[in-house]
Amino acid sequence: MIARVVEQQQPLFAALLDVKWADLFPSDDEFITMDVYLDVTKPLVTIKEAISAQKWVTISKLRPLLHKLLKSHLIKISSDTSLAKKMKSEMNNNFRSQYTDNLLLLLSKAAFLDPRLKNHPFLSPIEVNELHDLISQEAGQIAESNHSAVDEIDIDTDSAAVMPPSTKKAKGKWELFELLSDQKSVAEVAMCLSEPDVTKNPLLWWKLNSFGYPMLSTLAKKYLAKPATSVPSVRAFSAAGHIVNMKRACLQPASVNIAERERKENERIERDSEEEAQHLDEEKAKTKKKGRGQQHLKAVSADIAKPFPGHAGTSGPESAIATHLTT
Numbered sequence: 001m002i003a004r005v006v007e008q009q010q011p012l013f014a015a016l017l018d019v020k021w022a023d024l025f026p027s028d029d030e031f032i033t034m035d036v037y038l039d040v041t042k043p044l045v046t047i048k049e050a051i052s053a054q055k056w057v058t059i060s061k062l063r064p065l066l067h068k069l070l071k072s073h074l075i076k077i078s079s080d081t082s083l084a085k086k087m088k089s090e091m092n093n094n095f096r097s098q099y100t101d102n103l104l105l106l107l108s109k110a111a112f113l114d115p116r117l118k119n120h121p122f123l124s125p126i127e128v129n130e131l132h133d134l135i136s137q138e139a140g141q142i143a144e145s146n147h148s149a150v151d152e153i154d155i156d157t158d159s160a161a162v163m164p165p166s167t168k169k170a171k172g173k174w175e176l177f178e179l180l181s182d183q184k185s186v187a188e189v190a191m192c193l194s195e196p197d198v199t200k201n202p203l204l205w206w207k208l209n210s211f212g213y214p215m216l217s218t219l220a221k222k223y224l225a226k227p228a229t230s231v232p233s234v235r236a237f238s239a240a241g242h243i244v245n246m247k248r249a250c251l252q253p254a255s256v257n258i259a260e261r262e263r264k265e266n267e268r269i270e271r272d273s274e275e276e277a278q279h280l281d282e283e284k285a286k287t288k289k290k291g292r293g294q295q296h297l298k299a300v301s302a303d304i305a306k307p308f309p310g311h312a313g314t315s316g317p318e319s320a321i322a323t324h325l326t327t
Contacts, residue, residue, distance in 0.1 A: 002034050033083065040087045043073050054232035057202050060114035062228045063107035067122035070095060109135060110223040113216065115198040115205045132189050139185035139215035188216050239263065 005012065005026070016022050026034070047065050051058045074092045076085045099107075108131050111117045120128050192213060198205050202224065210217035227233070243259045244251055251259075 003038055006031065006034050006038065036081055036083050037087070040084055040091070043069065051228040052231040054227070054235065057114060057224050058228035059107065059226045060110045060117055060202070060224060063104065063111045064117060064122045066095065066099060066104075066107070105131075105134070106223070109138075109219070110226070113220045113223050114202045115192075115195065116202060118193060118195075119197075132193075135216075135219065136185040136189050139188065139219055142218050143185065143215050185215050188213050192216055 009031070013022070013025050016025050047069070050061055050065070070092060074088045074095075076088055080088070108120070108123065108127075111122075112120065112131060112135060120131065123131065195209075202220075206213075206217050206220045206224075239260065240256065243256055243263070
């Protein structure tokens, strides 16, 4: 809204003047304040759009974006006004208080499990090594818990005659398995880091490579499934509010799901139609431009083909040269 006010200053002033409310028009100092506000918060608009999506992974982008904000954009510079410096200071303190060490660790793990961001340029070498160790330990713990769950399922609880294994043997067994799991998880982390850089969908990459990284793929499902914001759920409730209203409060859940699917399908069809219409307009513009170019070429060729005055038998390029020389 503030951007629109700054952009539409003249129409806004004309409208207020027409209804004799010109005293409500912002002053020059207020417009300067708006400009400073827009300049400081401009990157936040792009970040909001990037982390509020619901069709791709968003949580893995939050850690590098936060690092960029705190280490680059919100750093005070000499050319900043006093208002800009105050805004940057307040925003910097707010971000640092909101994002605790545990939350930053979770975001760093999510960024590592995104094959596009696994190199962690936003962390120091010491922090990178510590993060790799934590990822390896957590992957080994997940493998160990999965293995113990399988063993519990295999136990025949109906056979009371079977004596439980001794504690010493079980302990030795689990110590050996834990050691092997740790080694395997470390190897998976090293192999994942040696993979070439990826620019495509990280979920598709894990789908294609989950067999080679069984431990890390489990962690990827755990972390990358988390949305960075609550915007997708708010959108879902907002859309459902248009379906389940006062007049349709008795709809069954199945009917609501069907209506929601139809709504999404209609939106997709409308979006595809708009893209197709835009593509057709671009093609028409190209064809029209090409036609004008051909008409211009024909006109130039016709001018060249005219005979030179006084030389009825001369035409073509020779006529054009003669015309140029005589003039």
